[in-house]
Amino acid sequence: MISALIARDARRAFTGAAWLPIAFFLLVAALMPFAIGPDAQLLSRIGPGVLWIAALTAALLPIERLIEPDRVDGVLDQLFVHGMAEESVAFGKIVAHWLTFAPLLLIAAIPASALLALDGASLARTEIALLIGTPGLAALAVAVAAVTAGLPRAGSLAGLLLFPLAVPLLIFGVGNALLLEGAVSLVLTAGAPFVAGAAIRAART
Amino acid sequence: MTSLLRLGGVALRRGGRLLFEDLDLDLEEGAKLQVAGPNGSGKSSLIRLAAGLLSAERGKVERSQLALVDDNLALDREAPLRAALQFWGGAVDEAMVQLGIGDLADVPVRLLSSGQAKRAALARAFASTSRLWLLDEPLNALDADGVNRLSAVIAAHVKAGGAVLAASHQPLPGDWRTLELGA
Numbered sequence: 025m026i027s028a029l030i031a032r033d034a035r036r037a038f039t040g041a042a043w044l045p046i047a048f049f050l051l052v053a054a055l056m057p058f059a060i061g062p063d064a065q066l067l068s069r070i071g072p073g074v075l076w077i078a079a080l081t082a083a084l085l086p087i088e089r090l091i092e093p094d095r096v097d098g099v100l101d102q103l104f105v106h107g108m109a110e111e112s113v114a115f116g117k118i119v120a121h122w123l124t125f126a127p128l129l130l131i132a133a134i135p136a137s138a139l140l141a142l143d144g145a146s147l148a149r150t151e152i153a154l155l156i157g158t159p160g161l162a163a164l165a166v167a168v169a170a171v172t173a174g175l176p177r178a179g180s181l182a183g184l185l186l187f188p189l190a191v192p193l194l195i196f197g198v199g200n201a202l203l204l205e206g207a208v209s210l211v212l213t214a215g216a217p218f219v220a221g222a223a224i225r226a227a228r229t
Numbered sequence: 230m231t232s233l234l235r236l237g238g239v240a241l242r243r244g245g246r247l248l249f250e251d252l253d254l255d256l257e258e259g260a261k262l263q264v265a266g267p268n269g270s271g272k273s274s275l276i277r278l279a280a281g282l283l284s285a286e287r288g289k290v291e292r293s294q295l296a297l298v299d300d301n302l303a304l305d306r307e308a309p310l311r312a313a314l315q316f317w318g319g320a321v322d323e324a325m326v327q328l329g330i331g332d333l334a335d336v337p338v339r340l341l342s343s344g345q346a347k348r349a350a351l352a353r354a355f356a357s358t359s360r361l362w363l364l365d366e367p368l369n370a371l372d373a374d375g376v377n378r379l380s381a382v383i384a385a386h387v388k389a390g391g392a393v394l395a396a397s398h399q400p401l402p403g404d405w406r407t408l409e410l411g412a
Contacts (some may be wrong), residue, residue: 032305039307088312098301102283102317102353105297228282 025072025108026116033120045082046078048133049185053080053136064141071140072150073198080190082129083161085183090117090169091224100224114220118159119165123192124159153197153205160193160209163216168218174227230257232291233361233392234279239288241271241278243276248274250287251412256361256392261383262397263405270411272396273299276365279394283341296354299365302346303353310349313338319338319356327382328352343370348378355382362386364395376402 054200056074057067094100103113130151136195137147172178194214233256235366240250250272256262264272269391271302277283278290280297304313311334314321325331328348341349347370354362380402395401 028316036307096301097306098299098303099298102297103282104293105280106283106317107294122264127373165280 025043025106026112029103029108029113029116029125030120034118034123037086037089037124041086042124045085045125046132048085049078049129049152052081056122057139061175063080066142068143068146068156071142071151072135072200074140075136075150075154076157076194076198077160078136079102079129080170080187080194082191083125083165084179086106086125086184087165087169087172087186088179089172090166091220092169093180095173095227098121110221110224112124113188113204113224114166114217117220118163118216121166122159122162125159127161129158130154131136146176149200153200156202156206157197157209159224160212161190163213164189164193167212167216167219167223170223170227173223188220191206230259232257233260233293234295234394235289235291236279236285237289239278239290240272240286241283242391243274243283252288254408255371256394258389258390258392260392261387261390261403262394262395262408263401264408266409266410267400268398272398272410273365276363276394277334278387280363282328294359295361296357296359297363298350298354298367299376302338302350302367304338304349307337307370308407309335310338310341311335314353314356314400317353317356319358321352321356324352325350327355328378344372345373348375349372351379351382360391361392362391362393362395364393364397366397367395368397368399368401 053074060066067080101114104110133151133154134147137150142150164186168182172182175181192208193205196208234254236252236254239252241248268271274283276299278285278291280295281292286301291403305316310330311321311325314325322331324357328351329349330345332354333345338349351367361378371379384403
């Protein structure tokens with residue numbers, strides 16, 4: 025059932041609005057040269073940080089689509105009735121979200137790096153850091169989506185929860201402390217299904 | 230006779246209000262039980278309790294593998310009906326034919342009328358191999374043909390050793406044992 029859930033969520037994202045966060049990511053990266061000027065040295069110095077900020081803000085966009093529609097439509101209830109634990113549902117959603125978010129983001133980082141005058145080595149380091157960090161970011165997004173599901177102004181609340189919790193990923197990702205970033209990403213990926221599972225159970229009425 | 234659903238001394242409180250207590254219920258193979266009662270008496274809550282979606286304040290609930298139909302469609306609205314039903318598995322084509330929606334297989338779920346959507350939700354459950362069916366207001370949005378088809382499918386299921394617990398504020402067609410809540 026979990027593979028069917030992953031395939032369903034991935035298909036829904038790709039036939040829906042999977043491109044929106046990526047367009048947003050590119051837009052944020054494209055705005056930076058306008059905001060701080062065409063100084064290539066400055067742009068290349070802050071470029072990796074800008075890409076990470078763009079990735080974090082882009083990660084926020086799909087949050088309201090991750091859990092809430094399935095909660096409202098009874099899909100989460102039916103998955104439980106079909107014997108699927110809430111934690112497994114959350115894990116499936118993390119995998120599907122990562123599959124529909126991260127690869128496109130990594131591809132979009134290439135044109136974005138050109139806008140930010142990043143050289144090949146910096147781009148490669150940033151790509152590796154994003155590759156390591158995005159599973160944690162996807163897990164965090166699903167957990168936050170589950171915690172805020174059904175709440176009024178969930179989108180705004182999600183930002184307030186997601187950004188502070190993503191700070192360790194941001195620090196280690198931008199700083200290229202890949203082992204520490206990997207550890208944080210692993211902890212988030214391992215812990216998020218339990219947080220999301222508990223939230224799904226608590227939101228049941 | 231094997232019991233497919235057993236509630237022993239169950240109490241359920243929701244929103245601080247005690248809906249029922251000391252409720253005993255035993256649903257065996259071949260049994261049909263209608264939960265009746267006025268709005269707010271706890272019919273839907275009893276169905277969700279039986280499905281494991283709510284926890285009892287007191288008492289014990291034992292259930293076998295079940296299928297649940299409530300007001301939620303739980304189908305991918307952008308997908309064609311057959312593909313949306315196939316996500317949940319089972320004998321989808323047979324269930325669609327039984328409920329008279331076989332010709333809607335390629336129609337996106339979002340384009341179904343409320344009556345067709347209700348039939349689709351019923352088909353989702355009836356396609357499963359579960360012997361225990363939990364139905365919350367199964368007659369809602371169904372026309373006369375839909376009611377007749379539902380009645381026939383339930384009769385066949387019960388004859389084959391299944392059991393049905395249905396919450397409905399209106400009488401269900403056929404012979405049902407009745408549990409009155411809020412009386």
